[in-house]
Amino acid sequence: MADNILSVNQISVGFARRNIVEGLSFQLQPGDIGCLLGASGCGKTTVLRAIAGFENLRAGTISLDGQIVSSTSQQLAPQLRGIGMVFQDYALFPHLTVAGNVAFGLKSLSKSEAEARVAKMLALVGLADLGARYIHELSGGQQQRVALARALAPQPRLLLLDEPFSNLDVELRERLGQEVRAILKATGTTAILVTHDQHEAFAVADQIGVMSEGHIRQWGSPYDLYHEPVDRFVANFIGEGVLLPARLTSPQCIEFELGQLCRTTDVACCVGCDMEVLIRPDDVQHNDASPLKAKVLSKAFRGAEFMYTLGLPSGQTLLSLVPSHHNHAIGEDIGIELEMDHLIVFKT
Structure with a gap:
């Protein structure tokens, strides 16, 4: 070197x-x-x-x-x-x-x-x-x-x-x-x-x-x-995203409003402890067929994409980057799914 x-x-x-x-x-x-x-x-x-x-x-x-x-x-x-x-x-x-x-x-x-x-x-x-x-x-x-x-x-x-x-x-x-x-x-x-x-x-x-x-x-x-x-x-400083409340259900898995997520390494927290999971806009994919739904609260046109602010039933919000040919109205419910290669969690 x-x-x-x-x-x-x-x-x-x-x-x-x-x-x-x-x-x-x-x-x-x-x-x-x-x-x-x-x-x-x-x-x-x-x-x-x-x-x-x-x-x-x-x-x-x-x-x-x-x-x-x-x-x-x-x-x-x-x-x-x-x-x-x-x-x-x-x-x-x-x-x-x-x-x-x-x-x-x-x-x-x-x-x-x-x-x-x-x-x-x-x-x-x-x-x-x-x-x-x-x-x-x-x-x-x-x-x-x-x-x-x-x-x-x-x-x-x-x-x-x-x-x-x-x-x-x-x-x-x-x-x-x-x-x-x-x-x-x-x-x-x-x-x-x-x-x-x-x-x-x-x-x-x-x-x-x-x-x-x-x-x-x-x-x-x-x-x-x-x-x-x-x-x-x-x-919070790098990129955009939200932190959602979660709970550790096993050494490698968390559960939160949108389901269960796991990673290959243990989380530094005891099972049952309260966590927060980082969700980036590119983690949230638009899929009309998904049973998971979220309401469009606002949107910002970025040319090739919309940045949607989405509301969950709990009142929590998400950000999602969606190709701009999917032009949904504010107030509309849309199907979403998570595609996450990196599970980032922080102990509360």
């Missing part, structure tokens, strides 16, 4: 008497794209600034390529860390052309080498013909690409992206997220994205750390976070 490019080990960062981040750890291997995902104020940008060298540690260490760059006793200067950064506002120089911005960090190269590197970077981000333009002549998406090209030009060993898509509209954010991932993978760049938007995180990252109050609640792939959340916080 490859050595880690980045190791963040039990770090704490704070101001005055308050810790913003406490006991936080994760690692990235070469070429991996990580993400710190969480709401405003959870500490994710503070972690990014500590990695960059802009914040001192109160505990723990940060290592790059096996070298400790931050600890309580030493702090390598930001400019010596070989880290590139794409800021939320891009921080581009308005008095320089696009090419001038990309060339800014290449002062150690000869003129011909710098020009070749700039041309390569602009081609990589799809701006090969715009090198002579100034920043105010570009769209928001083009400016974001310039910022990315500038950060990648010096070939950093680690790239940090601080909410890089937050100033863009939703559709452009999603498309650029996929493009940025493709560019980072094409260059083999190890990177960390900070965002509050799980769609961005899913589009870009290989591994995601869901953060809350200065801690990582779960570090894993987007698939694992969605289908195997470790606690209610992650289950």
